[in-house]
Amino acid sequence: MSDSARETRRARQVQTVQAQPHSVQAPPRPVWVPAVRVLAGVAAALFLAVFFVWPILAMLVRGVMGEGGGLDASRFLTNLSAARTWRVAWQTVWLAFAGTAASVLFGVPLAFVLYRLEFPGRRVARAAAMIPFVLPTVVVGGAFRALFDPAGPYGALGLSQSNAAVVCAMAFFNAAVVARTTGTVWEKLPPHEEAAATLGASPARAFLTVTLPELVPAIAAGASLAFLFCATSYGLVVTLGTPGYGTLETEVFIQTTTFLDLPAAAVLSLLQAVIVLVAIWVSGIATRRTEVGLKLGSRRARRPGRAAIPAVAMTLIFVVGLVAAPIISLIVASFHRGGAWTVANYVDLVTPGTFNAGVTPAEAMVNSLRIGAEAALLALAVGLLVVVAAVRPARSGFGRWCQRLLDAGALAPLGISAVTLGFGIFITLRLRVSEPSMLIPVAQALVATPLVVRAVSPTLLAIDLRLREAAATLGASPWRVMATVDLPAMWRGLGVAAGFAFAISLGEFGATSFLATADSETLPVLVAKLLGRPGSQNYGMAMAAAVVLAVLAGLVVLLSDMAGDVQRAGDVLERAPHGMERNQRA
The missing domain is CATH 1.10.3720.10 (MetI-like)
Structure with missing residues (x-):
């Protein structure tokens, strides 16, 4: 067969396929595929x-059951209105708020350093920032207990088995969450603060009047997530000594194992669930509000200057004082006994x-x-x-x-x-x-x-x-x-x-x-x-x-x-x- 004949035959095949575009189709999906799903x-x-x-x-x-097995709303209301219930609930909420505030205090400067400044090893630093978040809570609790122990590095502060120690441990866990949630938005914001600086605004004024309002939804999203994790820090509270009245989670454990009062424990669990669900709801709203920022274009990171000194100083205080110090104290304490x-x-x-x-x-x-x-x-x-x-x-x-x-x-x-x-x-x-x-x-x-x-x-x-x-x-x-x-x-x-x-x-x-x-x-x-x-x-x-x-x-x-x-x-x-x-x- 000559080349011209082959070309003519190929052209006819193409015309046939184009004239019947649906003649070759994928085999029908077996009927059992939806059944598998x-x-x-x-x-x-x-x-x-x-x-x-x-x-x-x-x-x-179980929270509304009476002693005879029937429903007893009065017992539920009695447990709910007990003074100790609300003291424990209040301590749970304010500890979570305090831990969230500390996380934001250190997380926002950390976000600026990791996402807006250019320095060697920045990607490694971003990855390392998430490591504290995945450590077991009892490990972190043990580390801060060694840190605030009377014989430890921060023993002179007298914060052993205190609420302040719990708040510091919460910040250790959740500052990186705030930093990541805020930083992913911060690096995509348009350079509005540079325009403000061109008009004569100081770096502090440009941040407070231009950048911070744009970051508020992202900070709120990170803060609501931090609040969620702070409100469920059972391992931290237990290992640090259950200061004060403890939290709803520790009280559930006490009512169950010590007093064998399951209805009271059920009421406390219900309050804990309400707090956590509200935190998730707020976190979802705040996160959806950051989507506009996430769709903006990326910006080039800049080299550290004089304006970055406060953020760098806060980051160093956090990394050295609240991340490295507890881990080092834990390791040192594991090799000590009786002062030797x-x-x-x-x-x-x-x-x-x-x-x-x-x-x-x-x-x-x-x-x-x-x-x-x-x-x-x-x-x-x-x-x-x-x-x-x-x-x-x-x-x-x-x-x-x-x-x-x-x-x-x-x-x-x-x-x-x-x-x-x-x-x-x-x-x-x-x-x-x-x-x-x-x-x-x-x-x-x-x-x-x-x-x-x-x-x-x-x-x-x-x-x-x-x-x-x-x-x-x-x-x-x-x-x-x-x-x-x-x-x-x-x-x-x-x-x-x-x-x-x-x-x-x-x-x-x-x-x-x-x-x-x-x-x-x-x-x-x-x-x-x-x-x-x-x-x-x-x-x-x-x-x-x-x-x-x-x-x-x-x-x-x-x-x-x-x-x-x-x-x-x-x-x-x-x-x-x-x-x-x-x-x-x-």
Whole structure:
């Protein structure tokens, strides 16, 4: 066949295809593909209904039950109107406000340094700024207890086991959250303050009159998130000595374990839930108001000048005085006993017989790793079921309503304190199962599931639908499309999700403190127990165990960083309370 004949034949083939544009189509989607999404949604909904909705509702009902088992509103009102209830509630609120104020005080200058100034290693510094946020609460509590101990660096201040120590620890955790929420907006604002400076305004006046009003929504979003985390700092308050009346979470634990007053504990849990839900609602409103700022163009960072001295000074005070000092104090205290340097605290962790109740520290470490792995796998499984079922809108109105309900249910554990969740599981399921310790990974998985959903759903949404259609056109089955298109794209999100689910489970303390039995205590529970016992040996072992827990959590974050990055993980942690972005494509 000559070349001209081949060209003529090819032209006829092209004309035939153009004349019949719909003759070649992707194979129809199998009817069982929607059924897979439905089954995934049903499985996730059943898990959430049994282990989250039922315990929470049962806890609320317990608050209005009388001694005979019937409803008794008068008992509920009596517990609600008790003077101690409102003293504890007030201390919870004002501690959260004080911790939020301290977080904003240090977080805004930190945002300026990290997002508006140019210096070597800025990206590394941004990633490192999120590390305090992922440390277990008992580790941070132990660090600040060593810092404010009468023999510690800040012992002369007389703030040991005080509310001020709790507020400082809250700022340690949440200043980076405020900095990240504010900084991502600050670096995208137009250069209005430069125009004000051109007109003769001083740097301070330009900031107060131009930049600060533009940053108010972002600061409010970060502050509301900080308030949410400060209001649920159970581990910090317990390890720092439960100053004053304590908080609603510590009071729930006391009423449950000491006074066995479950109705009173239910009322306190209800108040705690209301505070947290209001904080999430305010945070959602404030975050939506920052979206306009986030759509603006980026600005080049500038070199530090005289105008940056106040922000740099505040950042140095925070980093040195409230970040580095507690960690160094914790490490130093772990190598001290009786005023002398020693490694006995670490040796005692692995020496049988040094701990005369429950599990040994070495056994608690093994329990933490095992339970953390189980919780992470369970959280990944439930999170993936939610993502598969709800991340892409259904075609029917009823289906979309079910998806929204599943979304809300998956993210709802963020709106409930871990102590409240643990208490609910305690009164509903702990006596109904043959092995109560199996409930610990379930509770920890519930805490981690919202973060798994937030880490995985954006990567799945980012996959171009045309890739799936092309694979289906070439004859790939839905399972092969998932294996060759979806999973490779989701791998990074899965790595971040698995790492942070494991890290959260490893340091979880609130729910675990209700559910742990004598032979299933985890390392955070053991650290708190050691800190509550007198004696230099118990204190030194607590410091050493806290260092070990911090190292384990750091290794988990490092491994997660290999799959994703700390910057991405920071986005996951900060935006988790606001729900999943939904895909609007058909």
